[in-house]
Structures are given as C-alpha cells and as structure tokens.
Amino acid sequence: MEDTLQQQKFLEAYDTFHNDIFRFCLVKVRNRDVALDVTQDTFTKTWEYLTTGKQVDNMRAFLYQVARNNIIDWSRKKKSESLESLLEAGIEFGSDEAMHKSIDTFDAKHAAQLIDELPDTYRDIIYFRFIEDLSIQEISNITGEKENTISVRIHRGLKLLEEKFNHTQS
C-alpha cells in the first residue's frame, strides 16, 4: 500500500512538473528529442532515488538538480562525439504545430539562445531565478553555491543578459 502511495505521489510530481523540467532540458540541450529523453531519464532516476527510502523535501528543486546532472552527463558524452551536426542544425524547438499555433517559436529560440550565451556561472542561476521563479535558497540547493554568491551572480547575470539583448536589437 505504501508503494502504491509512493507511485501515486511520484506520478503527481510528473503531472505537475513535467513541463518545467522539459523546458529546462530543451533550453540547455537545444534538441527536442534529446530534451524528451533527458526529461524521462530525470524522472526515472528520481524514482530510483525515492525507492531507496530517501526523502525529498522539495521535489521541484530536486528534479532540476537531477536534470542538471543528466544534462552535464549528456554534454560530456556529446563532446566525445561530434557536436558539429547538432550545432549546424541549430535549435530544434519542433513541437506539435496543431497545439501551438499561436506560439512564436522564434521568440523562444531567441530567448533561449541569449540565456545560453551567458557564461556558465550565470546561465543556470538566471534561468532558475527569472524563468522558473525559484528562490535563492532553492537555487543554492540545486547548484551547491552559497546564497550570497547567487545573489551577486543574479545581479551581474541580469546585467549581462540585458547587454546581450540590446546588442542583438541594435
């Protein structure tokens, strides 16, 4: 019975956060198929973690943390292969046209590209803070950085992003 309850809670977490995790993955890996795989893998690993009897206090933050690690693993694997084909292809934000007719995917691409161009130290922090509305404490849990450091980086990162944005506009 306990297992059933755990399964139910886990699936509820998927229903609630799947788009958040998918969005994070897509912005980072820039390929829809890979993002879907990484998202599924993130939830699978989270389930494996839960079944070891460990508790997760903040599921959303935990999922981001697992997703982030998965993406790092994916990047390492990718580096050993050729990145050229992926980069040449650009961002694949392909989605179900019928469901997203009103979406201007160029904007999403543009926004993701600008965030992606930020240095590593700012990229995730800016994303978590402003796109996903995570608290500084949550970001600290995910990235392992001190809260003070994160506050400073948010300020600097935002400035850098603005500069990049203005540059593209001009």
Add this chain to the structure above:
Amino acid sequence: MNKFSIEQFKKALSTIRMSEHERTRVRRALEQYIHTAYTKPIRSPFLRHANTFILRPMQAIAMILVVLVSSGAGLSYAANEALPGEPLYGFKVNINEEILTIAMDSETRAQYEVSRAAKRLEETAQLAIMGRIDAKTETTIREQLAKHTQKAQASAKEASVNNPETTIAITSRLENELTARGKVLEEIKAVKNDDDASLTTIIDATQTTLDEIAIDKENAIQAVALENTEVTKERVEKKRIIVDEKLKTLENLMLIPSEKLSSDVTQIEDELDQIQIEETMQDATVTTISEASSEETPLEAIDETLSQTIDDPTSIESLTENITIIQNLIKNADAFMEDKEYGKAFESLQRALEKADETLKNIELKEQYSQALEDSLVDESVTTIAPLSIVESATTTDSSISQSISQETRATLPKQ
C-alpha cells in the same frame, strides 16, 4: 528597438511545453517503469543477509538459483527469447521468470503476473504470425495464461487486505492488458484469413479469462462499498482527481485535429496504394493484367483489414463519444457522493477511469499499428513482417521499447 525586460524572456520560454502526445508517452513509460521495476528501500547489509539466509530460506534458494543461472548466462539469455514449443521455453517461464517472483511483495507480484499474462499473449501473436501454433503450444499457452491470471488475482487479494482498492486496480489493469492483446490476436487472425483452430481456442480462452476477471472486479467493487464510509469517501475523492486528470488528457486530444491524429495512418495507406500500383505494373510485364488483378495481394489484404477490422479510436467522433460517457459516469459518481453512497460512487469513477484508459490505449495501439505498417514497407515480405512488428511494438512492456516508440513519434514532429 524593444526595451529589455526579463518578463519578455519568461513569456517567450513559457511557450515551450511538451505536446499532449509527448506528455502521455513519457508518463506511460514511467508508469510501466515504476510498476515493473522491483525496488524496495535498501536495508542495512546485516539485516539483508540475516533475512536472506536465516529468516527467509526461500530467498536463499532464489539466490543460489540466480548464481546457477548467472553461471549459464548465455543459456538464460537465450531462454528469454524462447517461444512456446521451443526447448528453452520451460526454462524461461519456470526458472528465469519464477526466480524474480520469490522476493516480491504481494502487490508487486500481482503486477508482475499481469505483465506475464500479457507476455504470453504476445508470444501467441508471434507464433500465430509464423503459423506455429499447434495443439501442444496452444495447451501450454492456455495453461500459462490461466496460471498467471490466477496468481495475479490471488496476489491482488493478498495485497488488498488493508485496501480493497488494490484488487480493483490490478484486475482493471489485467483486463486492459488482455483486452488490448486479445484484439491484436483477432486482427492477426483476420489478416491471415485462415481458420486456425488453435488460435481461435486461445482467443476464446482469453475472452473466458476476461469474463472471470470481470466477476472478480465486481466482487472487489462490492468489498469497497462495504468498507468504512469515511475511508471510502477519501478514496473516492482521490479517484475523482485521477479521473479528472485522464479526462483532461482526452479533452486535450480533442484539440488536435483528427487529420493530425491519423495523418500517419493516412500517409502509410497512400504509400501502400502507390506500392500496389507499382507492383501491378511490374506484374503486368510478366503476367497478364487479369491475373495480376484477380488475386488479392498481401498488401491489399492488410490494407483492407486495417480499414475493416479496426475502428478508428483517434477519430473525433469516437473521442467525443467516450468523453461524454466518462462525463456521465462522473456525474453519476457525484450524485452517489451526495447520497453518501460511496461504494457506488467509487464503482462509477472506476468505470470512468477504465473507459479513459481504454481510449488512450486504443489510440496508442493504433499509432503503433501504423508504425508497424510503415516498417513493413521496407520489406517485400509484408505479410510476415508487418504483423510481427505489430506484436513487438504494440504489446511490449519494456520501458526501453517505449522510448523507441516515443522516438518514432517524435520523428514525425515538424523540425523548425
């Protein structure tokens, strides 16, 4: 020039979402994963060994068997692929699969036995396509199917001591799995268009099993009705949330134009037509045109069967009808809740849930069927390969295969 605003980034990126198909596929893969993967909280090494070797001799035997089987890993691996009637099949069902059940708790075992029952029907489908079902294999399959069904029901009852809902959930899954695979068998029978008595017997046995399951489920529903009303009320409310979620999924599917939902099938059918035309033209060079057109080609047989035997569950009409049924069942449940008849409310919601699951399952099978047909186009032996692909893709329970299915679907998405 636009002015910088972080809100503008947020708004743009918030448009990135999984499509409903992607969401459902990943969810299903996860559901399968968490139901089939046996995982329990890790205990301390000391306790684990104590349990295995002192308190639980059966587990010690299991471990010895695992070691023995591992030492013949090649044999074990080969046995996993064995079909009824083959030398290693007994090894597969009596050792490879049985070993896993020893350490399972009753609910996990029940879920596992459901998967095994479904697997037996998948094997049946493979054999049917190859024309390898005889009286002996038929008996083996029927016996195994009965064994797994009984074990699943017994384990479900065991697991439902504290929660009768467990039996309903497990018997419902068993019902869905067997119904879907039974349909595949019927489709294969129709495609083959011969009077395979053994296959018919197995299809009948599946139907009989389904009838028995229905009775079992009915009893479980009554047991829920007799339970403590407060506890039942709570469960009914939880069930209502799940049903609402499923209904939402179906309603979202309504937003996708029917042409999109069945576009793959239409495209494949067009390709089939094209191939038929080409084949007819080729035949004409070596035979007379009348000979070429008088006999039904395998492609025509499949095409015809596809259109005749499979209802289109992805059609808007079918979805609308099912959604209406589900909405009515929910309304009934609400009325029962008001009258404090929680058992009946639970039953009504359970039916709504099954209807939703059945609809989603049909859509999934239809998609996989179209994929199997597409695969068959690359091979000349269409009659053999196409149904094999149907079975492999439509009935597998392995999560890795689910991933490959997802990738197939994703490949159809537009690249921008």
